[in-house]
Amino acid sequence: MRSVLSSLFVQVLIAAALGTLVGHLWPSFGESLKPVGDGFIRLIKMVIAPLIFSVVVVGIAKAGDMRSVGRIGLKALIYFEIVTTAALALGLIAGNVVQPGAGLNVDPSTLDASGVEAKTHGEQMPGAADFVLHMIPESAVGAFADNELLQVLLLAVLFAAGLLHVGLDRAPQVFHFIEQTGEVIFKIIGYVMRLAPIAVFGSMAYLIGQYGLSSLSTYAKLIGACYGAAALFIVVLGVLLRAFTGLSLIRFVRFTREEFALAVGTASSECVMPRMMEKLERAGCRKEAVGLVVPTGYSFNLDGASIYLSLATLFMAQAVGVELTIGQQITVVLVLILTSKGMAGVPGSAFIALSATASAVGVIPVAAVALILGADRIMDTMRVVTNLLGNCVATFIVSKWDGALDPLRARETLATPEASAKLMAAEHSATTAQDAAAPDSPTQQHGDQELSR
Secondary structure, eight states, X not given: OHHHHTOHHHHHHHHHHHHHHHHHHOHHHHHHTHHHHHHHHHHHHHHHHHHHHHHHHHHHHHHTOHHHHHHHHHHHHHHHHHHHHHHHHHHXXXXXXXXXTTTOOOOGGGOOTHHHHHHHTTOOOOOHHHHHHHTSOSSHHHHHHTTOHHHHHHHHHHHHHHHHHHOTTTOHHHHHHHHHHHHHHHHHHHHHHTTHHXXXXXXXXXXXXXXXXXXXXXXXXXXXHHHHHHHHHHHHHHHHHHHXXXXXXXXXXXXXXXXXXXXXXXXXXXXXXXXXXXXHHHTTBOHHHHHHHHHHHHHHOOHHHHHHHHHHHHHHXXXXXXXXXXXXXXXXXXXXXXXXXXXXTSTTHHHHHHHHHHHHHSSSOGGGGGGGHHHHGGGHHHHHHHHHHHHHHHHHHHHHHTTOBOHHHHHHHHHSHHHHHHHHHHHHHHHHHHHHHOOOOHHHHHHHHHHHO
């Protein structure tokens, strides 16, 4: 029993159950626990930017080839575009089959769009030029301060290129400093992860306390369609992973079950990004591939969000009695291909994308976006799991495509996923204990002698 309860996965499940119970029995108290989950996510977010910088720089420097960076980046973008377009099409198919908004007969004039304004804070989706310019930081410090992952990624690639040009033999201190910084950050993440069950408890209590369990029945058809389409898409991901790499998606999920449980409990995939990157490396993907594909995927490969956006667009049209033609549905996909990119980090991005899509199609009242307010938060689990799993599969496939995957190591790691995860956790614990028990350095011993005198 002690061994079972010491598992982070079990702790997170227990915390989620307790949080759900507290939020249901004492809704106001559950709502007040929102800062608990938000605080944990902030603790992880504060180290993501320097972690990505160190991982990318060290990976490229060790590979010693900038051309591989360009190849990996291009192949990742091609894969992202194909897969997200397929996810958008799957959402449309599910919407046409299930008809989640049919029969609601909502009068658009009765809808209050003020809730959408509160979610979006008046933001608009950036155009193509603005999006590209936003990828370039105004200052190196600003990229880290604002936690802009694409900006940090661009800075890391340029820094690694400069480091390779100068030569590692001429700047060994710089390289070792960045490499050791990454190791220190992983230590910090290990400390923060001990708070994960508390964060999940607070997040679940807030979710149930604010929205209640009754909202599940109100949007039952939409929820069922979204989760069903996501489940089908995950099966497709498993087939792709097996076809391209010969690896099992089920075994990978078992290997990373703690990270997925935490992502679901906190409704955030960013909080598990560092640990997921580490496990992808353990599963045979080279450091530079992981460092390039995963952060880029957080902006360009939002598979779960793509399914949700196309399905939600059909739900809005059906709810207000608008029948979209095939041509209009193709327009929906084309618009969402553009508006779904770079959604990460934009407040109320889903509502902005839906508003832009409704305006582009021209027959769906923009006020109909307010119909999604009650269901949006319930979709977080679907979006988080599908987005996260999609990025992990993308990392494996792009790594294999570019020769950056060690198949033998991947098979060995995933052959016994639970044992591999426990071994990895044991190594972290042993390293932490070793550091704590390490003898004082000569400098510290000298300082102690001076103090005793």
